[in-house]
Amino acid sequence: MAFDKDKAGQEPPVAAVDWVEVREFTVGSVERPITPKRKRAVRRARAVRVPKGGGGSRVYAPCAYCAPASVPVPPGISGPRLYEDENGQRLLCYIDAGGAESVESAEGTGGAEGAEGDRRHHVRDGNGEIIGTIRRIAPSKRMFKHTWRIDQPGHPEIVGRNQWASGDARDIAGRGAGKFISGLMDSLASLDADSGDQAERKARTLEWRADGELVMTSQGKTCTITADWLDRRLAFAFVLLGDR
Template sequence: MAGWEDVREFTLGNISRPATRTHNQIEFGPNAIRAVQGSNDDRELEPYAYVGPDRSLYLDADLTQLLCQVVATGEHSWAVHDDAGAVIGTITRLPSHRPLLRPNWRIDQPGHPAITGRTEWLTGSPGRLAAKAVTRVIAGVLDGLTGVGDEGGDQLTKSRTLEWRTSDELVMISNSSIRIMADWLDRRLAFAYALVAE
């Protein structure tokens, strides 16, 4: 299937059509990298790369046209190979030295600066971090007033958001889906991150 090179937002999973206001039934398909298509009320998750064995991705559901494969090169590192076996980049999990912080990530794509994925709370200027803190406090107060999370006293949680940056550019944002901001990023590296991080 052509077009994977231009994917801007995707998720990894087997839901081909989520429930919406106008379509209340979830539809399933094979486990795949799926790009978001359509409006909120008519949303589909179109497959662009199908998950095969041993952290591999294929262009077809029959798993005959290899797109890329992720190969472990260490305890916290992986090389991403293209269909001919050439390395197109690497992914590294950077363990935190602080017990309460989750690990960061790094993607290295030849010919481009290293991309580091860090939690949104650890990126940006002090002013930007202060603005994020104020936004979180306001959201928490509103959730308390509206009763969100009343069962058992736990608030609803969202997946961790990572901002993927070079020293001067926002390249990608990942949480429950992955949104690519930089055209130069090889999509196969973003797909591979989704495989190793799941």
């Protein structure tokens, strides 16, 4: 047992990987998980991490680091931020704290302010330039679950819905009926996720589509990207915000 602990403590840090073409990631501090030969997980800095290898060789390589507590918050930044290096010297991107979404932005119908719970977060690069916007859209009915939108300049709007609400039912139903079915499926999934003990609750799976194309799938702190054109920093930002 002591030998295993010593061996785990001596394992070298996993080298960072380029974030630009990441396909699958999670956010956390576990770098080397528990295995039959490793009795305790090896933890390092909290980061966006990419799974590599399998079985006893599985590791989670960092590709972007969450803001270290020791690094002062840059002026004018109030939301979560990510760095290219563990020491927090090279800012990769950050998220605006978020403001109320307008009805025009959320629904395309014009107006001043959206429903309670609508939020808009700009995602900015290290120079402060907007690279995209994440929008949380409150449900039209209390029983339904909120949805998400990602706007990336030069590309179609990306819509994030519960996986159960992304099937053929919406395609074969009329426009109004489709919206109702989509909301109902979101609601049923929400009820399923909220049943049982708190520890057993499971984050809902979201499918993100743009003009019918599957762009990415997310669940809690994990995400799988399928579209080459998606700016990975937008996916990172959504996972940091959380589906809530």
